[in-house]
Amino acid sequence: LSHYHLDDTHDPALQSWVDSANRHPDFPIQNLPFGAFRVEGEQKLGVAIGDAIVDLVATRDAGLLDAVPECHAALDAAVLNELMALPLTARSRLRSALSRMLRTESPEGIEARHDGILVQQADADMVLPARISDYTDFYASIFHATNVGKMLRPDNPLLPNYTWIPIGYHGRASSIVPSGAPVRRPSGQTRDDAAAPPIFGPSRRLDYELEVGLFIGGGNPLGAPFPVAEAGAHLFGVCLLNDWSARDIQTWEYQPLGPFLAKNFATTISPWVVTMEALAPFRTAPLARRPGEPPPLAYLTDADDQEHGALGVSLEVSLSSAAMRSQGVVPQRISQSSLSDLFWTPAQIVTHHASGGCNLQPGDLLGTGTVSGEAKDARGCLLELTWRGTEPITLPSGEVRRFLEDGDEVIMRGWCERDGFRRIGLGECRGVILP
Amino acid sequence: LSHYHLDDTHDPALQSWVDSANRHPDFPIQNLPFGAFRVEGEQKLGVAIGDAIVDLVATRDAGLLDAVPECHAALDAAVLNELMALPLTARSRLRSALSRMLRTESPEGIEARHDGILVQQADADMVLPARISDYTDFYASIFHATNVGKMLRPDNPLLPNYTWIPIGYHGRASSIVPSGAPVRRPSGQTRDDAAAPPIFGPSRRLDYELEVGLFIGGGNPLGAPFPVAEAGAHLFGVCLLNDWSARDIQTWEYQPLGPFLAKNFATTISPWVVTMEALAPFRTAPLARRPGEPPPLAYLTDADDQEHGALGVSLEVSLSSAAMRSQGVVPQRISQSSLSDLFWTPAQIVTHHASGGCNLQPGDLLGTGTVSGEAKDARGCLLELTWRGTEPITLPSGEVRRFLEDGDEVIMRGWCERDGFRRIGLGECRGVILP
Numbered sequence: 001l002s003h004y005h006l007d008d009t010h011d012p013a014l015q016s017w018v019d020s021a022n023r024h025p026d027f028p029i030q031n032l033p034f035g036a037f038r039v040e041g042e043q044k045l046g047v048a049i050g051d052a053i054v055d056l057v058a059t060r061d062a063g064l065l066d067a068v069p070e071c072h073a074a075l076d077a078a079v080l081n082e083l084m085a086l087p088l089t090a091r092s093r094l095r096s097a098l099s100r101m102l103r104t105e106s107p108e109g110i111e112a113r114h115d116g117i118l119v120q121q122a123d124a125d126m127v128l129p130a131r132i133s134d135y136t137d138f139y140a141s142i143f144h145a146t147n148v149g150k151m152l153r154p155d156n157p158l159l160p161n162y163t164w165i166p167i168g169y170h171g172r173a174s175s176i177v178p179s180g181a182p183v184r185r186p187s188g189q190t191r192d193d194a195a196a197p198p199i200f201g202p203s204r205r206l207d208y209e210l211e212v213g214l215f216i217g218g219g220n221p222l223g224a225p226f227p228v229a230e231a232g233a234h235l236f237g238v239c240l241l242n243d244w245s246a247r248d249i250q251t252w253e254y255q256p257l258g259p260f261l262a263k264n265f266a267t268t269i270s271p272w273v274v275t276m277e278a279l280a281p282f283r284t285a286p287l288a289r290r291p292g293e294p295p296p297l298a299y300l301t302d303a304d305d306q307e308h309g310a311l312g313v314s315l316e317v318s319l320s321s322a323a324m325r326s327q328g329v330v331p332q333r334i335s336q337s338s339l340s341d342l343f344w345t346p347a348q349i350v351t352h353h354a355s356g357g358c359n360l361q362p363g364d365l366l367g368t369g370t371v372s373g374e375a376k377d378a379r380g381c382l383l384e385l386t387w388r389g390t391e392p393i394t395l396p397s398g399e400v401r402r403f404l405e406d407g408d409e410v411i412m413r414g415w416c417e418r419d420g421f422r423r424i425g426l427g428e429c430r431g432v433i434l435p
Numbered sequence: 436l437s438h439y440h441l442d443d444t445h446d447p448a449l450q451s452w453v454d455s456a457n458r459h460p461d462f463p464i465q466n467l468p469f470g471a472f473r474v475e476g477e478q479k480l481g482v483a484i485g486d487a488i489v490d491l492v493a494t495r496d497a498g499l500l501d502a503v504p505e506c507h508a509a510l511d512a513a514v515l516n517e518l519m520a521l522p523l524t525a526r527s528r529l530r531s532a533l534s535r536m537l538r539t540e541s542p543e544g545i546e547a548r549h550d551g552i553l554v555q556q557a558d559a560d561m562v563l564p565a566r567i568s569d570y571t572d573f574y575a576s577i578f579h580a581t582n583v584g585k586m587l588r589p590d591n592p593l594l595p596n597y598t599w600i601p602i603g604y605h606g607r608a609s610s611i612v613p614s615g616a617p618v619r620r621p622s623g624q625t626r627d628d629a630a631a632p633p634i635f636g637p638s639r640r641l642d643y644e645l646e647v648g649l650f651i652g653g654g655n656p657l658g659a660p661f662p663v664a665e666a667g668a669h670l671f672g673v674c675l676l677n678d679w680s681a682r683d684i685q686t687w688e689y690q691p692l693g694p695f696l697a698k699n700f701a702t703t704i705s706p707w708v709v710t711m712e713a714l715a716p717f718r719t720a721p722l723a724r725r726p727g728e729p730p731p732l733a734y735l736t737d738a739d740d741q742e743h744g745a746l747g748v749s750l751e752v753s754l755s756s757a758a759m760r761s762q763g764v765v766p767q768r769i770s771q772s773s774l775s776d777l778f779w780t781p782a783q784i785v786t787h788h789a790s791g792g793c794n795l796q797p798g799d800l801l802g803t804g805t806v807s808g809e810a811k812d813a814r815g816c817l818l819e820l821t822w823r824g825t826e827p828i829t830l831p832s833g834e835v836r837r838f839l840e841d842g843d844e845v846i847m848r849g850w851c852e853r854d855g856f857r858r859i860g861l862g863e864c865r866g867v868i869l870p
Contacts, residue, residue: 258693
């Protein structure tokens, strides 16, 4: 029994009366991601459609959501938490109502197009979509874990627990910022020379990490775990996530309790949350376990999840230096990978998180960890791509990069494509480094 | 220049018209800790005085806080965050007004005692004092770090970074509960036998950790660290904190990103926040650095802090088993230690946390880490006290403990005593283990 099924909202033939949606790479009528935006000083909830945003309060007040009264109260909030907390059935009915209302020629669509419910994205500022009470970061790519392990422990790259436990740790919620917010290079303690004292100063090995964020939908009370077969009901949707990392600070501070200041100076997320319903056509088989890799323990095993619990999201990272921008050179793609290459599925990640009784709450954010694939150009951070700086990359401007320089902009994109379905996308996650 | 100075609110001769305060071990008129309580279905802010609570809204509405109009709005909230966000000068004026109002014979006191501003603690339920957006746990006791290190790495107990960096990591905010809330024994993956697969089941090595929690007062914006000399303005007050820990889960999961499910099933805090102003008489010199231990780096060095930046808080842990309670045996004290034995001061901890640009917010909670001293009976957790279970302790009931059993209640207490000053206390932090 899958929580997310295909229905008429996924029909690739659907067209919207919002013209830009029909040629938009990310936000056609088959997607309908949720977000929060500011316009004229007011913060509101919306749904992306092409180049526009459906203003959800205006839509409700125009009577266009009369079919889903159970969702009405949640639309008044400034962030998505209350909407995320609604039962999956209510969220699905809201998606259906929005889809019908945005279709060309549907009775609802003919009415809606005259009701002034759209805001142009160019006229709005996107903000964080939810009040993120807790943020957790996982480490679900075995390729990333193996690459990092090879640099630290060449003889023993993958720790014994990796193939048994979805490794994760708590992150900092307060420093999560929306795409576009500049990121200040952090200072911290580093120690390159074990014979000399550490020094305190700006990080010289600043990195990005390409991740996907999972937003929690229905929560669970403290002390009440849930079975993996029910994990789907606890997930609301996904965004892109850049887990900015200061590698020199991390190396010196992380023993024995994990990364801390190396990560908590900023985490950037894309503003549109693509729902699990929208992703239903792109569910796929998880990465096959290789010889020597054990099957998951019973509490992480579900037949449906093992069949198509992974998400087929293509991901890419582009880099643009200040010099490239001043020369008019477009950003350079430096890696591409797939979310389906994770060792652990979203259902396993969320189930494990709550398995000891930890209470997850609507709006909580779970990062997947760096999404790296097996190929060299599928490595999701500079640490791996340049192999700790020993194999620098060259930009179109002729500049060389081992780690990020001031003025560098990192741009992440994600999208889903499959024969027989309309492509949908996660939009962009951008951030530029300030000195 | 110290942020916290002595004034007439610390006068040991002060008596209150609330009689129970004058003989109360923790909450005399010299203390005045803040908290949030529920009575008749309503949640309100209050100040502990003896066996009673000053209802702050009722006090304001009776005109007894007219001297501090800048604090009035913050008193309407259900939690202390807005009050914590007020400037230190406003918070100090509020303390002075409360002190004057509660004094025997003062004009304000004579008026106040007839205004019905008290609620008996026995009639109220204490709740979490603040909305804790982010919770961070440090590792500031060198005795604890050394003991734990000896068990894991006998040849190299203390890692090289320990004496340079206040080691910390992000914790889980959602599972923080107030004193008295029962704690369910968590399940999780453990692996005692490296030749066999791990198993998933209830933890068999459940432990407490005696800590003190530091509540953040004034916050700092993202990307804007502050100097250690200003750290005092960023601290609001302290509470007791029990960082419940499942040692068997921790051992198997913690590499390489730190403890996760071993800690996030519950963290218990005492409900009354003792302010930094109340603690002013008990500031003392930090633990002296021993030969081979470097002085702190410049960003963590402040002359005032090095002179009296530590807090002289005495701490103790008592244990009561279900059998002891049924036999009418009082809880057995199993350890006692002092907060002044930490290697890092509160100012160093909070300054380091923000030093890379991380934004701290009013109401954020920072645990000190297990407060252990050098003596064997000053070890702040069972892992140390029983040396990983190899030296079990015997309870008055004849029962033996290596780790916590179902039905065990852990009771933490903290207090400050100094010649020439009235003793004040932090109250209690209790929790009983459920199966």
